[in-house]
Amino acid sequence: MRESDPGTERKCLEILRILGESREPMGAKHLSERMAEQGFILSDRAVQYYLHHLDEVGFTKKIGNRGRVLTKLGMAESESALVGDRIGFVIAKLERLAFRSTFNPDTCTGDVAYNLSFVRNDDLDRVRQSFDEVISSKLGFFNTYAESENDPRIPKDHTGIITVCSITMDGIFQHHGIPVRMAYGGCLNHTGGTPARFLHLIGYRGTTLDPLQLFISAGMPSIGEYMQTKNGVCLANIRNIPQGAVQSAEEIMASMRKNGFHLPAAVGSGILGIPHEPYQSSIIIYSGMNLVGRAYESGIRIKTEIGAGTLPIARILSG
Template sequence: MHAPLKFTNHRIEEYALKVTYRPEDDTGKIIYNLSLIESRDLEFALSIMKEAHKRGITISDRLLVAGPGGQVAGYTVPDGRHAVCTMCSITLDALLLQRGIPASPIGGGIVEVDGRVAQRFTSMILYRDTTLDPLEVLISQEATSILDVMRHGKGNILANIRECHMEAEQLLGTVLDELSAIGFSGILDVGAPNVPLLGVPVSPQYIGVAMVGGTNAMAAVREAGKPVVTRALKGLIDIREMDYLDDY
């Protein structure tokens, strides 16, 4: 008997419950994305990642790099390739849950940026309606212009949105400030109760929280003409296995 289809919102909820990451201690497991690049493109990819982080369109400066034959959570990197693992932005949902703020994931899409300020979602794939990761789909459709955002402040980036109950608004602000202070970046915008955020409606008595996608940097590498295969929401990995961008 075949296993039933599992929609992305359920995958997110399952992973969020398994995250044990404690940013203040730098311990525990996070959700990660895995991208495969050609080994010869590694230095170029790292330079793009550093620039993307400097411009605020990544969520963390943590990464894991594994060469040909290396192992990443049981996956063997093929010959001629390097694996680059980054923190998935859905880790934020898990961190909110740990602090008593349940977050309902809405979807992933493309956000228009102008003057380095997020303007609106121009496309959206709802997590409840797909078994694929929306940002993977949008990367394959070449719908981004992340390099333009990095260099000129105008273009399209990957992002996602979730909603939290308005009763948690004050606590949400406190938690997001705490996470920002310890290096968890990439919050695009936080909405007001019952008000659409970046053009996306929220449920009654809820507020939206939009965040950059964890795959933006590797999507930018792909925009530059380098072969990249990305698998978002790849699984869980111990944060202590990851290095810092400044280590490279």
């Protein structure tokens, strides 16, 4: 890919990859949806811009009004592109947001990292219902969310929903001198309302995709079933901290609970099927992506940018 801007090259390579996996031509709208699943939030117009560039360099061609397909040159370029370019991108983005988070759990002030979901206005009431159900079941990370219509990233006829990203907790730990490492995203099975064991784990440092979005798109969680029967699969993240820091971490989490955070699901070493690491304890946190997962289970089309930025906690509390 002969592009001087690494960001543009990354997006173009992702478009080539998606087109290469499709048996039919794809248009900008469908490509935009697929790009969002991989963490690239682009408007249809932005995708059109990249498609025109790919047409010019001979990697794609337009098939009438049906969309684009790869040319032979585009296939060769896609196959030669190194997937290693995207390994670690997800966790690097989240760790940057953790550092920028300034939330104080004692005063409930400061900035938190957030996720931004895009919902069609026609689906907004159903999404609110899904989100509220998950929050009532204490399967989310935080007990409320906010809505936005003014963010330039939000498409026309859509509403943005802002939820607190759990990477905020990593920032709090870091500011209190606790080393923390986001280790896995996983599908946590429950029996009788109690966490039983993880059925699937994906390490954040060895993936090109966000693990939780991957699980949602694959239909692996059964959040609605859990809420009805207390048996089911929910999404959770696993962080590792030194065993000697567990007491300090517990005190911080107690302060967070007083301010509306739902945590932890469990704390321990080698628990719930998690690989044991010497001198490390795991903190399991229910992810705010359970809200999105429940909406997805209900048949609602929803895009989410995980780690969309940071903003004052007061903005979310104000709705």
